[in-house]
Amino acid sequence: MDTEWSQLSEDWERVRWARLQAGFPTARSASETLSMKEDTYSAYERPPEASKSTRLKDQRAIQFGRKFKVSWKWLLLGEGTPFDDVRSPAQDRVMAAMATVDEKQQERVAAAVEALLKAG
Incomplete structure (x- = not known):
């Protein structure tokens, strides 16, 4: 079992990991399925010190969690595992x-x- 997720301390890292494990090889492919502009989505995968970085908030975590089939609480806070209950x-x-x-x-x-x- 892949445990790489357990080493991810930042929300942007967890979003990127969740996207990849859900089968979206690029930010563009994820943004299209989420009906978002690529630049808007990509900002969630950038570290805070990067230009145009966006911090993850509750509603986006719920949206991404549903799409990537991971726990939104894990995406947002890093609590538990990505495989915990994925209910909204x-x-x-x-x-x-x-x-x-x-x-x-x-x-x-x-x-x-x-x-x-x-x-x-």
């Missing part, structure tokens, strides 16, 4: 709410969510 904060809220109701109610909620998602 919204998914965490739904899971917490579902845990407070019985199984029959959970089934009704799940059906309603599925219907909403299908409706677009």
